[in-house]
Amino acid sequence: LASAKIEDAEDTHFLGVIDKWTLSAETIIPPVDHTQILDPSSAETQIMSSIDDSRNWDCGNTDEAVVEVSRVRRVLVPKRKDKDSLLTEDVVVSRLGCGVYARFIPIVASANDLPFYYPRVREYAFGFVEPEDRDHAASTLVVLARELSPDSSMATKRQQVIWQDLIKRLYKWMVTDRFGYQKRVALDVMVAYDTYTTKYQELKAKYAAYWVDNWPEQTDPRKFVFEDIAIASWIICLWQQDGDSRQPSFVDLGCGNGLLVHLLIAEGYVGYGVDQCSRKVWSHYGRSVDLRAQTLEPYGYVADVDWIIGNHADELVPWIPVIAARSNAKFVVIPCCPHDFSGRKMAFPAVAGQSKYHAYSMYICDLAERCGFGVEKEYLRIPSTKNLAIVGRRRVAEVGQVNVDTMIQAGRQGFVARVPDSVKTKVRLAK
Numbered sequence: 001l002a003s004a005k006i007e008d009a010e011d012t013h014f015l016g017v018i019d020k021w022t023l024s025a026e027t028i029i030p031p032v033d034h035t036q037i038l039d040p041s042s043a044e045t046q047i048m049s050s051i052d053d054s055r056n057w058d059c060g061n062t063d064e065a066v067v068e069v070s071r072v073r074r075v076l077v078p079k080r081k082d083k084d085s086l087l088t089e090d091v092v093v094s095r096l097g098c099g100v101y102a103r104f105i106p107i108v109a110s111a112n113d114l115p116f117y118y119p120r121v122r123e124y125a126f127g128f129v130e131p132e133d134r135d136h137a138a139s140t141l142v143v144l145a146r147e148l149s150p151d152s153s154m155a156t157k158r159q160q161v162i163w164q165d166l167i168k169r170l171y172k173w174m175v176t177d178r179f180g181y182q183k184r185v186a187l188d189v190m191v192a193y194d195t196y197t198t199k200y201q202e203l204k205a206k207y208a209a210y211w212v213d214n215w216p217e218q219t220d221p222r223k224f225v226f227e228d229i230a231i232a233s234w235i236i237c238l239w240q241q242d243g244d245s246r247q248p249s250f251v252d253l254g255c256g257n258g259l260l261v262h263l264l265i266a267e268g269y270v271g272y273g274v275d276q277c278s279r280k281v282w283s284h285y286g287r288s289v290d291l292r293a294q295t296l297e298p299y300g301y302v303a304d305v306d307w308i309i310g311n312h313a314d315e316l317v318p319w320i321p322v323i324a325a326r327s328n329a330k331f332v333v334i335p336c337c338p339h340d341f342s343g344r345k346m347a348f349p350a351v352a353g354q355s356k357y358h359a360y361s362m363y364i365c366d367l368a369e370r371c372g373f374g375v376e377k378e379y380l381r382i383p384s385t386k387n388l389a390i391v392g393r394r395r396v397a398e399v400g401q402v403n404v405d406t407m408i409q410a411g412r413q414g415f416v417a418r419v420p421d422s423v424k425t426k427v428r429l430a431k
Helices: 011-023 157-178 193-213 221-240 259-266 280-284 314-327 356-370 401-412 421-430
Strands: 002-006 032-038 066-078 087-096 099-106 123-129 139-146 249-253 270-275 290-293 307-311 330-334 373-379 388-395
Touching: 002 157, 011 032, 011 066, 011 087, 011 099, 011 123, 011 157, 032 193, 139 157, 193 221, 193 259, 221 259, 221 307, 221 330, 249 259, 249 314, 259 270, 259 290, 307 314, 314 330, 314 356, 314 373, 314 388, 314 401, 356 373, 356 388
Parallel strands: 249 270, 249 307, 270 290, 307 330
Antiparallel strands: 002 139, 032 066, 066 087, 087 099, 099 123, 123 139, 330 388, 373 388
């Protein structure tokens, strides 16, 4: 179905990747929430394919003996638990000739029991085949599959794209495994993965379909709707684990389309949003959603709320820790474009191995620490590269109001509010 050449790789790299994919199917199958590993001696269920017919695979020299390396039975637990059923699957790793193969065999009574995300095949396999001349030739990665029936086809355009994508992922994972790649960021530090995904699926089921179908703005609803649902889910989980007996109040500074405010209010929280200009979608939320169109002067702003939110709030981002300290509130900010206290965009010198976004995030963390906050950081599971949430929910240092006022005065002298895009458009049209 698909193949790729790979150089300087060994079967240990292939087996390492297969082991990760076996234990955590969710890393390559997004609709899967998590993977449960079962005892291989679990009760037998009707299997669509025979476990002992490896020799029938088109794997080269079929005169070679098949040597089973490992066998794991697992359960794929879907994210949409109310719509998709569990899928039990055997993962069988075997050696045959110069190759090693990992077979994925669904244990179902019929093809109708396969979930929507699973390939419509009887079983499929990844293979790593070494050449006979290992000193001068590259090894080959392959994807194999067995049809559901003799008259079924796995060669549709959509399926070919899926198989090619799987080969690309396998190649990439093997290369990074060979070089000892480690993730630079740690996810799910402040909010547990299971807690977050449960809340996300709940909110997605409630709100996603309606707003994707009825989004009145010109922007792509598939990006903004799902991103704001994800952020709202994470914030709610964060607030719930704080242990406060009452629902916290909030303000979202630079709230933009206001969807995050709407979602939080719909979930029972009290708060409001502020932005320089209103959006068309604001009128669709109803009167219960308090959205205010006004230009803030952050150096004089005080919020009578428990939490201050800044989601891609541009020039307000560096001010939010200061406003929170002055208001005796907590804050969560997701930085985007770098701005300083004056409202102007910042430029950072190029540093090897460090992005400008990282440098700006560290700048915001430093400001928060100077305001006396113990800074916590979490990389969010949202469809954006600007996905770092910086949280200040505990004061760990006694910073006098004089110090905060000094920071405010320093920023106040040069601050220039951004001209709203609507005003820029009117000026441009007037010319």
